[in-house]
Amino acid sequence: MRNNLTGNLPKVLFNTSSLIKIFLQQNNLVGSIPAVIATSPPIEYLDLRHNHISGKIPSSIGKLSSLVDLRITENNLVGSIPDSLGNISTLKILTLTGNKLSGTVPPSLFTMSSLTFLGLANNSLVGRLPSNIGYTLPNIQGLILSSNKFDGPIPASLPRAYNLRQLYLYNNSLTGFIPFFGSLPNLTELGLSYNQLEAGNWGFVSSLANCTRLTKLMLNGNSLQGKVPSSIGNLSDSLEWLWLRENQISGPIPPEIGNLKSLNRLYMDYNLITGNIPPTIGNLHSLVHLSLAHNKLSGQIPDTIGDLVKLNSLKLDGNNISGRIPESIGRCTQLQILNLAHNSLEGNIPSEIIKISSLSEELDLSHNYLSGGIPVEVGNLINVNKISISNNRLSGNIPSTLGQCVVLEYLDISRNKLSGKIPQFLTSLSSLQNLNLSFNNFGGEVPRGGIFYNASAVSIEGNDDLCTSIPTGGIPLCSMLVERKGKQNSSALILRIVIPTVAAVILILSCIATIYWRKRMQANPHLQEIGEHMRKISYKDIVRSTNSFSQANLIGSGSFGVVYKGSLKLQKDQVAIKIFNLNNYGANRSFIAECEALRNVRHRNLVKIITSCSSVDSTGADFKALVFQYMPNGNLEMWLHPEDLEHGERHILTLSQRINIGLDVAFALDYLHNQCASPLIHCDLKPSNILLDVDMVAYVTDFGLARFVFTPTNADSSTSLACLKGSIGYIPPEYGMSKEISTKGDVYSFGVLLLQMITGQSPTDGKFSDGASLHEFVRRAFPDNICGVVDPALLQDDRNTPEVMEKCVIPMVRIGLSCSMTSPKDRPDMGQVSAEILRIKHLASHMDVR
Known part of the structure; x- marks a missing residue:
């Protein structure tokens, strides 16, 4: 036992005629396990857990013929498991978990009828589980084989091991359907997470209702599809853990889930679940952790959520939940995490939830439509580390009570309508590490001291009335701001005199312009449809915003025109202005296609249009432009292939960023193909059409070739791809045979894009000619020689x-x-x-991939 022992194990450890029990666990022993020289030592218990023992398990250990309990977990053992262990007919407990063992498991281990517990988890063992395992381990109670490399199906015989209580097979590569485990009356824990298991018709759930002692059911990170059946409510009254996250589950949450009164952890996040949150969720009075995040839930949060008074964390972010935040959440007085971000919630922030003093880890209400002010009760959050209420419609001042949140580390209230001065007390929050106040209406002098001394930790851009008393990049001096406002006031006085004089003239000109504009709109109905809810801009606005089409503002060009960076009066942020060259064949059609597509789609990973311009230029020629949000990190092409650029330093995308970008684009395409009223095909997916914002979130852009899928209701919008080929290298093979476009064409382009991101190789590289392709280049190396084709930048990162x-x-x-x-x-x-x-992303996050 723990005695701080050091050094090697004695070579004569097993050469004894009287020693029966050896307990050396939790020490600092090193070296290898000595060989057994004696013929049959009487040792019954050998416990070497939690040391630093290395080397291989000697095959001579099979000579310990009286051994009942062998535990060598959490060491540094390597090599294979010796077959001789299967000769110990008395062995009941064998656990080698947490080593570096490899190879296949000796078949003899799976035929030891004496075993009651077998633990081989957290190694690198391979192979398939024997088909007759349920018969050859008749007395097994605990079978722990998780975190290895086992593949193939779960043997159908396994539920015949009638004494089984704990079964952990998670984090392997198991495939096939989940068996019916209803024949195991003593089963208490079933962990099958992070495999590639399928649900079939979900009959296994009804079968599990017979396992009346089941307390933990963990199925997250598999390939479960379809609807969760109502029979989920028939599971054991003792069930405490139900993990279904990171699958492909669709359909609604069955209300019968409210029958599971003992649940304390319910994870259904990162699926495709639709419908409302059932009010019966409030029956789960023992619930401590509830996550339904990143699904497609809609409707309102039921008031019954406030009945979950033991909740420690509540995560509903990344859905389309609407309505007000229920005040009843205030009854959840043990909450430490509340995340309702990225929904469509509206109304005021209830003071009841701001009074939950237990909130310590996170309060995230960002990316909603919340209005009103920040409640003064925010001072009750004395234990909170993170507050994010950005991207809402909040107004008013920052309440002084926020200064009572003395352990606050992260505060993001950007992109609201907050005003007043930035409070001085923010300089006194010594724990504050990140402060984002950008894009509000704050004014006055920026405080000095505290976090404001660290420019990289503070963001205050987009507040035009801020100033500083000391020279700081990008912020005017307060003396200059006062002078500027004085001039503005003088100008305002002059305008009050002049305006009445010219009002009549403006009225007449407006009438003439209206008549002219209506004629233009009748000639271009697509522009009318996209622009009904947007403020139009003129050709002169475009000229002014681009500094007369200055080359310095040019940020890109394509088949149908060019893109400039600019600033518009109606928009605080910089914008990207796409100007169509109507002399190019197809440019006008591209403009119409993009207008038609963008008026029908709305998704967080699709570039957002701000306004449009359909006018005439200074020569009287037609002029068309679209204005989008500006992406400061450019497009994916410039990150993957910076050598193609004339200037610019080398950009390196981390593995985590590549996974996130791939997921963003996949989400966008899934929305276009499967969630739009009229499915839309992009037709030109490639890295230069993937834009990246300041947080490296990806947005799909350029819908100039987009087409709606043919249906009886949109027949006029659908088209074959006779002339619309997309971009070389990303065009699916069937389009070259004049086949009609389909969503599977976008899937092909996405596949090439994904391979390009992982390999760093462009599909148009010179090496891919004469029938060769990026797909074939990667396929030949997959999977054994994959390191030979992966982007070297990924291989140089020692975290990978x-x-x-x-x-x-x-x-x-x-x-x-x-x-x-x-x-x-x-x-x-x-x-x-x-x-x-999505499953890969969360597995990566568990492994701390960056």
């Missing part, structure tokens, strides 16, 4: 261990290959692709 390559990179490549198959019918749907990349 062999395990990361196996669990993250290879699955990403596999998706890229399946999406870029030659035959459209062999390509997956983007819904499946999104769910799989």
